[in-house]
Amino acid sequence: MKFRVYRYNPDVDAKPYMKEYDLDIDPGNKMLLDALVMLKELDDSLSVRKSCREGVCGSDAMNINGRNGLACITPLASLKEPVELRPLPGLPVIRDLVVDMTQFFKQYHSIKPYLINNDPPPETERLQSPAQREHLNGLYECILCGCCTTACPSFWWNPDKFVGPSGLLQAYRFIADSRDQATSERLDDLEDPYRLFRCHTIMNCVDVCPKELNPTEAIGHIKDLMTKRLA
Amino acid sequence: MVDRIVVGAHYGLRDWLAQRITAAVMVVYTLFMAGCLLKATAGYAAWKEVFAGQGVKTFTLLFLLCLFYHAWIGMRDIAMDYLKPTAVRLSFHVLVILALMVYTIWSVQILWGV
Numbered sequence: 001m002k003f004r005v006y007r008y009n010p011d012v013d014a015k016p017y018m019k020e021y022d023l024d025i026d027p028g029n030k031m032l033l034d035a036l037v038m039l040k041e042l043d044d045s046l047s048v049r050k051s052c053r054e055g056v057c058g059s060d061a062m063n064i065n066g067r068n069g070l071a072c073i074t075p076l077a078s079l080k081e082p083v084e085l086r087p088l089p090g091l092p093v094i095r096d097l098v099v100d101m102t103q104f105f106k107q108y109h110s111i112k113p114y115l116i117n118n119d120p121p122p123e124t125e126r127l128q129s130p131a132q133r134e135h136l137n138g139l140y141e142c143i144l145c146g147c148c149t150t151a152c153p154s155f156w157w158n159p160d161k162f163v164g165p166s167g168l169l170q171a172y173r174f175i176a177d178s179r180d181q182a183t184s185e186r187l188d189d190l191e192d193p194y195r196l197f198r199c200h201t202i203m204n205c206v207d208v209c210p211k212e213l214n215p216t217e218a219i220g221h222i223k224d225l226m227t228k229r230l231a
Numbered sequence: 232m233v234d235r236i237v238v239g240a241h242y243g244l245r246d247w248l249a250q251r252i253t254a255a256v257m258v259v260y261t262l263f264m265a266g267c268l269l270k271a272t273a274g275y276a277a278w279k280e281v282f283a284g285q286g287v288k289t290f291t292l293l294f295l296l297c298l299f300y301h302a303w304i305g306m307r308d309i310a311m312d313y314l315k316p317t318a319v320r321l322s323f324h325v326l327v328i329l330a331l332m333v334y335t336i337w338s339v340q341i342l343w344g345v
Contacts, residue, residue, distance in 0.1 A: 157312040188241070193311070197243035200308075226244045 002082035027076035047096040058145025068147035068208040088150040111171040116182035132178035139173035148205035154198040161194035165205035165215035172218035253297035260294035299331045
């Protein structure tokens with residue numbers, strides 16, 4: 001199989017370039033990550049992040065043939081050759097396919113991704129009814145791989161001001177949580193023209209999410225709640 | 232340079248809502264105009280007749296004001312994404328605002344001039 005991989009080592013290279021590889025591999029049931037591991041055996045200067053290799057940790061998010069996704073759950077057989085691999089767009093490249101996700105996590109932390117509840121903790125858990133728990137489905141599964149946020153042009157133009165689809169999905173995850181008491185503050189925090197409202201509903205996020213989540217819908221729910229709060 | 236802290240400027244929702252409400256008004260006006268066209272209003276005299284009443288003049292002005300406000304939010308959104316240097320963005324904002332104000336005055340002159 002033929003691969004074209006983005007290579008850039010800032011210590012050595014003046015600018016990034018695409019390197020071609022021809023790998024003797026039978027796609028079979030293998031995933032793209034299997035090929036990357038083999039490529040790394042051939043050329044150990046290639047840098048890639050990976051960890052769980054089963055779509056749970058989100059480390060190996062990259063741009064695969066122009067589309068963000070996780071290498072470990074992308075079947076090789078589904079890819080057109082030459083397979084073009086680039087780092088996630090819109091973030092600084094540390095080396096090759098490894099990007100600096102500082103800005104992404106800064107936005108994630110800015111939405112206070114934890115339960116805020118000032119009541120004294122009960123002896124056991126803070127209980128939820130099945131219906132209340134149901135609201136968290138489609139929200140809590142986010143693995144913070146960054147595929148959606150780095151596919152979003154609004155994040156490319158304003159990474160320091162726009163929270164991005166992943167952060168907003170997480171924001172709604174806590175707004176929707178029956179145990180959280182800070183809904184109003186959370187809405188206040190998102191009501192300015194940048195943090196939430198840079199979203200123009202182009203739905204790149206929904207298109208690329210490897211966990212098939214829907215950040216656009218979550219953003220819509222936040223806008224709904226803000227509007228209802230006016231009354 | 233002092234960086235702006237974005238949280239705190241609470242006009243995000245207002246502008247987002249305004250863009251949707253103005254769009255709704257424009258849809259209604261467009262349907263109204265399409266209705267006028269379907270009624271085979273042909274010729275200068277017939278159109279002059281349609282625009283003779285204060286109601287149509289007012290509705291048209293409302294449509295245009297909605298269009299200009301809608302355009303202001305849209306143009307500002309473009310500037311927020313693509314024009315970063317303060318001087319360039321501020322000049323662009325001022326030009327757009329002045330142009331839209333001139334259009335408003337011009338619209339009134341046209342509507343009540345015929």
